[in-house]
Amino acid sequence: MSPLTITLSNGVELPAIGLGVFQTPPDVTTASVEEALRVGYRHIDTAAAYGNEREVGDGIRRSGLARDEVFIETKLWISDYGYDSALHAFDKSAGKLGVDQLDLLLLHQPLPSAFDRTLDAYRALEKLLADGRVRAIGVSNFMPEHLERLLAETSAVPVVNQIEVHPYFQQTALQRLHVQHGILTQAWSPIGGITSYRGGEKRTFDDPVLLEIAGQHGKSAAQVMLRWHLQEGRSAIPKSIKPARIAENFDVFDFELTTEQLVAIDALDTGVRGGPEPESITLEAYGREIPEA
Template sequence: MTAELTLNNGVTLPAIGLGVYQSPPQETAAAVETALKVGYRHIDTAAAYGNERQVGEGIRASGLDRSEVFVETKVWISDYGYDATLHAFEKSTRKLGFDTVDLLILHQPAPDRFERTVAAYRALEQLLADGRARAIGVSNFMVGHLTDLLARVEVVPAVNQIECHPYFSQPEVRAANAEHGILTQAWSPIGGITFYPGWGEDRRNVLQDPVIAQIAHAYGKTPAQVLLRWHIQQGRSAIPKSVHAHRIAENFDVFDFDLTDQQLAAIDDLDTGRRHGPDPDAPMPEGIRDRTIPED
């Protein structure tokens, strides 16, 4: 059993996907192939991750037809701007080995260069119109970023991928997404502590929270499975990352139990309002912001 979510343009997206942020390129293809054999049909990558090529290799090695796998990737800030973003798409599809992607999103709002962000999104609109992307969206856009973007573009994003886990669930952003018919997709959905070195080094591991542990014990599930179930039951997409076969399988085994309303509320109450990753409104280090995405 799997769960699918319908985007605002009618395209369906499998609720659980494999994330490959920080997956070493030499391990990514095997992780993707393993995930697809387990039952995943959704892979999330990005130009900035440096492993789009290996995602494509893993999909082809699985033996599945391209149409059976929902592939999403992201354009990095250094490739923002109308023409630059169109070129970035060609770079990504060349590496993936596919002519189209299912979801193409802008990786950051880049408020310090928002004119280029808007131009980049207009390029996404053109790729959508041309049938090269089945859906388009954004990532890490806060309420103000969304408001500014929507005032200047034609197509409402289908997805906003944001940091979202019990310790930082961003209810205001999720409410704004819902108001506009935008699906919330959670990165760091289980509150991992390996994301974004240099930001929030003193953060707590959600997997060790006693509330989560108690609920997991009641169902004979792991804390990670409980957290992913929390996302699914509240209508979000989640993209847990792992390169370990047993964890990849564990993260997909979340469709045979239901959390109660009281348990969902108890998890909601864990929110600290404190990020584990970078603030989208804060200046990004130039070395990260302006990284060059290779052609090949």
């Protein structure tokens, strides 16, 4: 089974389905990454703030795959924003991952309360891109106003904005802005896991529309949601530490949703965000030191 790839605006090929390791404990991260790569994943998404970059690197090495066979994506945390700090943050992440070059490096949050630091951090990413230390750069959790200011004050258009997207929260206006600027929408919580662990009234996994579509294809609701992302042109980063779920989430390349089914899933949007509002992520509330490599 070959993973579908998406060509980013700068020509870099990104495997559309990646394994996410948010909240994956370090002591199980290595095994999860190794299992995902064994199943066929070729894209791993981590972050400095997750505290498991070192274990991601270990899992990649244990897989036996060559470095250029695995797309490695990570994110800088807000505590390391600013030009010089962001350059050093790259060294910390690359050191923990055990690589000289990252495939995709993102700013994890817009940090609107100190956006000048965000801009300086992004300029550091532009320098790393120019120097060949990273192959592509982007952002995460940026809303339209953050993207517009970034685009006005920096040179390289981010190739990716990784945001919360699942059937119950689709951010369609933001996605339209991405299309206008050639930015790939990459979905975190792509199967609505956040609707389960945040204790919401409705879980995507129990949605009757998704379950009916799943039954028509002999697939699970999670597989239907991932297929929905792929057919609408998004990258998706599902997470799991269970081998069966890791394999299930990758088994989405052998069926196709109809136009009617895509429309039915689009109609499930509630407009209710599961994660924190980007404006609430401040240094005062969320700043923390990212350890050295």
